Amino acid sequence: MTHVAVIGGGPAGLAAAEVMAEAGLSVTVFEAKPTVARKFLMAGKSGLNLTKAEDVAAMLPHYTEAAPWLTPALRAWDADAITAWGEGLGQEMFAGSTGRVFPTAMKASPLLRAWLQRLEGLGVTIRPRHRWTGWDGSSPRITGPDGETLTIETDATILACGGASWARLGSDGAWADWIGINTAPFAASNAALSVHWSPHMHKHMGQPIKGVGWRAGPYRSRGEAIASWRGLEGGGIYSVSRGVREGAELFLDLLPDLSVDDAARRLARPRGKASFSNHLRKVLKLSPLKIALAQEWGRPWPDDTLRTARRLKKLRVAHTGLRPMDEAISTAGGVPGAALDDTLMLRSTPGVFCAGEMLDWEAPTGGYLLTACLATGRWAGQGAVRYLTP
Template identity: 55%
Template sequence: MRDALVIGAGPAGLMAAEALADAGLSVTVAEQKPSVGRKFLMAGKSGLNLTKDESEDAFLNAYNADWLLPALQEFGPVEVMAWAEDLGQSIFTGTSGRVFPKTMKASPLLRAWLSRLASKAVVIETRWRWTGWRGDATVFQTPDGETELEPAVTVLAMGGASWRRLGSDGEWAKQFKSEEISQFKPANMGFVVEWSDHMAAHLGAPLKNIALGADGAKIRGEAVISSKGIEGGGIYAVSAAARDGAALTIDLLPDLTVEEVEKRLRRRRGKDSLSNHMRKNLKLEPVKLALLQEFARPLPERSGELAALVKSLPLPHKGPRPMDEAISTAGGLSVIALDKNLMLRTRPGVFAAGEMLDWEAPTGGYLITGCLATGRWAGIMAARYAARPVRS
């Protein structure tokens, strides 16, 4: 048996390890933290969204990296669902197409997966921090001091640059040339908004039944007003465009057309204030009325202008929240650094997978599926590389 090394024990690394073991290689997984799958477990705290059950075209269009499509086509939603069930985890699909384990947790799936990897003789070493290469040797700082390994093949799966405390610190990028790395950027993150004092009563309030807009896209979702700004699934869905400069807007009444809103605003107002008139006739919740006052005061008296604001309220912000708060990151190992098999062009036999790669996708199951798919692809390609005839 030839030996294989995987660096990083998140979903991408564990999937690569299993693919290598299934190909008959002896596999060691090196993880810098005291335990494995930390970000995976954190993702499962709010319900582990494994994938998205939708058409192949819709699914693949969610990713911004065409060069990863072969891996995603080989291991997409259907395969992820079968994989989870093969690990003894019953799944269900929500009304939005999002797929979850029935337990809604990551820990039962991870335990079953680790048990299966152990049965395949995969060895996991924790508290092993990769410090780079020394010639052909891969170097680690371990509890027992510095250790060097010279495996037949290696898969790098060390994550992106968010959630540093869980292991995704991006420090690995220092081992590569600048031209091999696309700059890290936060992805699926909230935005900084410096609220006025009048919003204090609404901090922590949810924004439901809204649609977020950026760069021509308009997506239904939810958000939360926080002391730091605005965040939540709806914001994350348009965060990439807003991060890159597109104006961010909120449709406060997505079930009504602008004409319908204007018609309701034209109803007899009597002695009501404008706020009370909107509350009664548009059924706007206090937090939505507060947002209108926050960003559009003084409100226009003309019903047409006010209706346009209700349907497309500009949301000025001070940019994304810090990268370490982001759910994921864009940037990482660039397409120019890798061949079609995800092998480093400058280091034959070394492959990369997961969030280390320069790709981006929204939440909703795409992130975990992307990590699983690229991890599996890198593992399979590494195994094929290890099995090639070696010229004397």
């Protein structure tokens, strides 16, 4: 029987294994960790956001430069297909008010258990504690659980090795040293920021920052963030972290629904004996956390209301850069699109396909990450089926 090796047991690798096994191929998944899909399970702890209820045309801009070469995979396995797939695994799905699609159980583990049962029924073999360490000619070299070296004879290989964040869950990017092509350097994507807070901010740690706008270079967000002891984290920050990574300053708009002129008119109301903080609370309806952020990054305040309003609308966030890459939700960098043909096969190595986060693309949280991982996994698997079918 035609045999295919899948390197990596994350969502991309499992998706590739599923579509190839359905086509009648013999599939073995080699996973370095003791269990598969560890990052997938971690993502599910806060509610497994599988996809976004959008058509592909609306999704594509979120993949920026990689959109042209990701398009075939995303069109073949879009949000509707992913939702139907999840329901086919016995998991009821729903779309939230923002279009994000979740299992009703809000966990990854029930879906993963059902998925692994399906793969087992299709004859897929999963070998944990087997780490890919390079090539013997065109065959993958695997280090087994006891340190033994195995050379795997395959008719095709799917590489789904992950990016370079959350190394303890299996994505350490080490494969870039032996894949045999020039890869794009890894960089943090959807990353938190480090902030050294003043003591007056300590009582606000752990609180959500809502109803604000963030901007870094061309990237903008109206999402929430959390003021944490480490700094700023959450979807609102992740969406603009690329701009910070590329050197742009980060600005916070505390009044995204007011114009500068409207804010200035409100600030011009008589203040009497009220403190500046109380004046902000009364005339602009700012919460204690927003007032604290204004004081953290806005002082010393200008003398006139117009410049004060401008500052509240464009607070320069003082931070010390992105948190370490290993803490990032995802990474940019990896196998460039130019190194792949339209089936995600390496141009330099026939029969070797790449999928998932090891490809050089990035997208914001909100369903776009798992969508592309699942879609490219299936697309690479389908590419392998076509490659092996006379």
